Amino acid sequence: MFELYLILVISLLLPICYFITNSLYMLYSQGYILQKLFKLNNKYKLPKDDILNLAKVYIKRKKWLYCTTMLEFYIDETQSSQYIAEYYNCLGLCYQYIKLYEIAKSYYLKAYNKEPSIKYITRNLANIYKICGDKENFNKLRNEY
Known part of the structure; x- marks a missing residue:
């Protein structure tokens, strides 16, 4: 027993x-x-990978304002289209979590226009189309990934 x-x-x-x-x-x-x-000595010149890691930390901790302001600042400072697309994707993710789907869709579209070859950006855009009820664009993008 x-x-x-x-x-x-x-x-x-x-x-x-x-x-x-x-x-x-x-x-x-x-x-x-x-x-x-x-x-780090210079907080305004963070490495690009560290910016994405910090954005992910802010997203996990639900610090949406910190994440959006930081990413908006670094979008203007970055020249690489791949990193800009990833920043836009993180911004879209922030707005999707706070249920501002139209703003999230615009950021996902900006990310997709910068780098259409990145699969998770395409998947996020398709998911936001599904949430917004845009079945035509959802079906187009679903076939891509």
Whole structure:
């Protein structure tokens, strides 16, 4: 009887431990990214990959205003069309999370026009077309990815 009790308790506690460990790992990785960025001397000239990592941290923490203002600032500072497309995609993601679908669609379209070959941008644009009810454009883009 005692063994059955232990098995039951362990089987209930294992999923809880998994979720707690996963959350702690995410917090640690986000803290590591932020700590690495705060050690930089020139905060206005962040590396492009670090900008995307910081945007992802802001999105996970639901800091939409920080994410949008940072990305809007760095879009004007960047020359690479691939990074600009990824910044637009992150902006579209922010607006999609706060349910401003038309604004999100415009940013996804800007990202798609910059780099139509990136699959996740095409997928995000197709998903926003589906949410907005634009079945014709959704079917066109669904065939691409």
